Amino acid sequence: MAPKRGRPSRQTKASTSQLAVDPEIVVKRTRRHLEELERSNYSEPSTAFTLAEDDGGEPSKSARGRARQTISDKRNYDSNGKKKKSTMNIRTALLYRKNLSTLIDESGIANLPSNAPSYLTAVTLPPREPPRLLCSVCGYWGRYKCKKCALPYCDLNCQSVHDETRCERRVV
Amino acid sequence: MKSLPTVVVDNGAATIKAGLTDGDSEPRLVANAVVRSRGDKTTYFGHEFERCRDYSSLHFRLPFEKGYLVDWDAQKAVWDGLFSAEVLSVNAPESSLLITEPYFNLPNVQDVYDQFVFEEYEFHSYYRCTPASLIPRGDMFTDPFLAPPECMLLVDAGFSFTHVVPILNGSIVWSAVKRIDVGGKLLTNHLKELTSFRQWNMMDETYIMNNVKESCCFISTNYNRDLETCRLDPKKNAIVQEYILPDFATNREGRIRRQDDIVSDGDQILFMNNERFVVPEIIFRPDDIGLQQVGLPATIAHSISLLPEDIQGLFWANIGLIGGSTKFPGFRERLAAELRSLAPVDCEVAIYQSQEPITECYRSALAFVQEPDFQEYCVTRAEYLESGSNACRRKFKDWKLVDEKGKGAAVREPAKPKPRTEDPEESDASPPPKRGGRGRTRTTSTSTRKR
Ligand SMILES: [Zn+2]
Ligand SMILES: [Zn+2]
Numbered sequence: 001m002a003p004k005r006g007r008p009s010r011q012t013k014a015s016t017s018q019l020a021v022d023p024e025i026v027v028k029r030t031r032r033h034l035e036e037l038e039r040s041n042y043s044e045p046s047t048a049f050t051l052a053e054d055d056g057g058e059p060s061k062s063a064r065g066r067a068r069q070t071i072s073d074k075r076n077y078d079s080n081g082k083k084k085k086s087t088m089n090i091r092t093a094l095l096y097r098k099n100l101s102t103l104i105d106e107s108g109i110a111n112l113p114s115n116a117p118s119y120l121t122a123v124t125l126p127p128r129e130p131p132r133l134l135c136s137v138c139g140y141w142g143r144y145k146c147k148k149c150a151l152p153y154c155d156l157n158c159q160s161v162h163d164e165t166r167c168e169r170r171v172v
Numbered sequence: 173m174k175s176l177p178t179v180v181v182d183n184g185a186a187t188i189k190a191g192l193t194d195g196d197s198e199p200r201l202v203a204n205a206v207v208r209s210r211g212d213k214t215t216y217f218g219h220e221f222e223r224c225r226d227y228s229s230l231h232f233r234l235p236f237e238k239g240y241l242v243d244w245d246a247q248k249a250v251w252d253g254l255f256s257a258e259v260l261s262v263n264a265p266e267s268s269l270l271i272t273e274p275y276f277n278l279p280n281v282q283d284v285y286d287q288f289v290f291e292e293y294e295f296h297s298y299y300r301c302t303p304a305s306l307i308p309r310g311d312m313f314t315d316p317f318l319a320p321p322e323c324m325l326l327v328d329a330g331f332s333f334t335h336v337v338p339i340l341n342g343s344i345v346w347s348a349v350k351r352i353d354v355g356g357k358l359l360t361n362h363l364k365e366l367t368s369f370r371q372w373n374m375m376d377e378t379y380i381m382n383n384v385k386e387s388c389c390f391i392s393t394n395y396n397r398d399l400e401t402c403r404l405d406p407k408k409n410a411i412v413q414e415y416i417l418p419d420f421a422t423n424r425e426g427r428i429r430r431q432d433d434i435v436s437d438g439d440q441i442l443f444m445n446n447e448r449f450v451v452p453e454i455i456f457r458p459d460d461i462g463l464q465q466v467g468l469p470a471t472i473a474h475s476i477s478l479l480p481e482d483i484q485g486l487f488w489a490n491i492g493l494i495g496g497s498t499k500f501p502g503f504r505e506r507l508a509a510e511l512r513s514l515a516p517v518d519c520e521v522a523i524y525q526s527q528e529p530i531t532e533c534y535r536s537a538l539a540f541v542q543e544p545d546f547q548e549y550c551v552t553r554a555e556y557l558e559s560g561s562n563a564c565r566r567k568f569k570d571w572k573l574v575d576e577k578g579k580g581a582a583v584r585e586p587a588k589p590k591p592r593t594e595d596p597e598e599s600d601a602s603p604p605p606k607r608g609g610r611g612r613t614r615t616t617s618t619s620t621r622k623r
Contacts (some may be wrong), residue, residue, distance in 0.1 A: 030462035037361045037461070040232045042375040071206060071233075071247035073192045075217060078254030089287040093244040100237045107278040108574065116574050117346040119276040122335075124471040131459040139366070139401050139446045165369075 038052040070094050137161045176296055178268040178541040182534045185236035186331035189534040190254055193541055199534040202254055206233040206246050219248030229376045239274050239332030255394045268550055269298040270541050275335050280571050283561045290556040297550040301570035303533040304328050304337040305344050310536025312492055312526055314540040323486035329497035336475040338487055350471050354454050356497045360385050363451045371442055379609035387428055388413050391502035392449035413618045469510035488519040494532045542580050570604040
């Protein structure tokens with residue numbers, strides 16, 4: 001049964017502790033969502049992308065086969081056409097892409113004293129207050145929380161939209 | 173040392189701002205990406221993206237991941253074009269280079285920058301630094317009657333994240349630099365999600381939704397009131413805008429519907445209601461999307477609290493905004509209001525908004541490389557061939573990891589720089605204010621972005 005509009009949010013907050021949703025699951029879901037918000041493309045990871053056939057690139061056979069291909073040699077801007085051979089450092093950088101977490105590991109910044117400024121210590125403070133609840137459907141204040149997945153919604157209308165669509169996305 | 177032609181590359185994760193000392197004063201803006209257009213059946217490298225005709229479902233390969241350069245193959249593809257006759261016509265062995273790197277760049281990544289500059293492109297000499305470190309060289313804070321302030325606090329809100337960067341006597345105080353993991357990329361993706369859930373599936377339309385964001389979004393100065401306004405009638409209220417999505421024929425980029433616009437049945441209309449301000453709100457309230465970080469005003473207050481107490485007032489009075497994500501209308505007003513309630517009562521809070529926040533660093537860099545002693549900051553190729561990246565680690569003054577086992581890391585004071593007031597041409601300028609900025613009467617920026 002849907003709660004009536006206008007119920008004070010404080011009451012709902014108190015009742016969230018009785019929700020059957022594991023807070024760990026909510027934390028995981030949020031983390032996954034934040035990772036999605038960093039993507040350069042929705043459909044596929046951008047690392048899988050080299051050149052398509054119509055650009056004169058090699059036809060892609062498999063992700064493994066493509067991994068050692070470079071795109072930066074696909075243009076020839078120099079009119080005299082002679083290409084110099086790159087150094088070992090450059091060839092290594094071009095052929096072996098490392099993702100950021102690998103680079104951070106290799107940089108050793110995790111071993112610095114906690115007061116040494118680095119990427120890891122520069123992040124700002126965590127919030128001091130609990131977050132405000134916003135309706136996951138329409139963006140208005142979310143007075144209520146779904147009992148199954150803990151996402152907030154604002155009224156009956158948004159609750160039914162939530163039940164039909166969003167709630168399916170709950171983390172199992 | 174003789175003056176060499178110098179290339180300035182502000183190497184942003186989304187857009188490169190680049191130019192030459194003997195070229196135009198305005199930079200060339202180049203997409204820092206390899207972009208595939210399905211409609212055009214073509215892949216564009218960096219500057220070639222200008223030729224793109226079909227913006228639907230573009231696929232992006234970005235050299236940067238979360239603000240750091242990781243894909244050197246893609247970066248080289250973009251740089252090769254940039255330095256070529258198609259854009260800047262750089263003769264590297266006879267040129268000097270100034271290139272920007274991210275705040276807190278990793279030492280192992282910094283080495284690769286050096287390798288590309290000297291081993292691949294063979295520049296004569298180069299200087300690498302962070303964007304904010306260049307601002308004291310420009311005229312962003314300059315007022316005809318005042319020298320540049322000795323204390324300034326820059327907010328650099330870019331594509332990958334937002335940094336708060338205090339600068340004392342021309343050098344960044346690294347122990348007080350703070351980061352919020354919210355930038356333009358996250359905001360566009362957030363808008364894509366909201367739109368796709370509520371109206372049209374735009375998940376593959378990053379380029380189009382970035383345009384929608386830039387055209388429609390603003391920072392609310394009264395969130396509660398604006399939320400209520402949008403709730404009354406979601407299709408007709410003082411905030412809602414109708415955005416005509418691109419049709420890839422007459423309206424390739426899409427646009428906000430004007431009063432006299434006649435829309436046909438085939439036109440797809442996107443209603444931008446509370447999305448207009450809910451999206452950039454994340455800079456001020458990252459916890460709205462569950463990100464466990466305080467927003468920009470509290471981050472500024474935190475950064476200032478880490479600075480020497482007797483000069484904190486000078487930072488409150490000299491806050492500067494740079495980077496594309498500071499262009500949202502209402503940004504400065506909202507920030508000013510919130511900072512006012514966080515700052516000590518007797519402190520003046522003044523915010524300077526760059527009129528061109530995307531190219532502010534480029535222009536400051538151009539001023540720097542034209543100073544007579546610029547070459548003294550550079551590492552030459554000869555020095556690199558002699559001692560490798562050590563030459564750069566020794567000489568570059570901006571960001572480097574403290575290698576001593578934490579000795580003095582947190583209190584590491586920047587080397588005393590030459591203040592710009594020593595410049596003979598400016599020697600008769602009045603000295604910078606000494607107190608908490610109360611002598612300065614300017615309390616608002618010279619201009620805000622108009623829409
Ligand atoms: Zn709702
Ligand atoms: Zn649910």
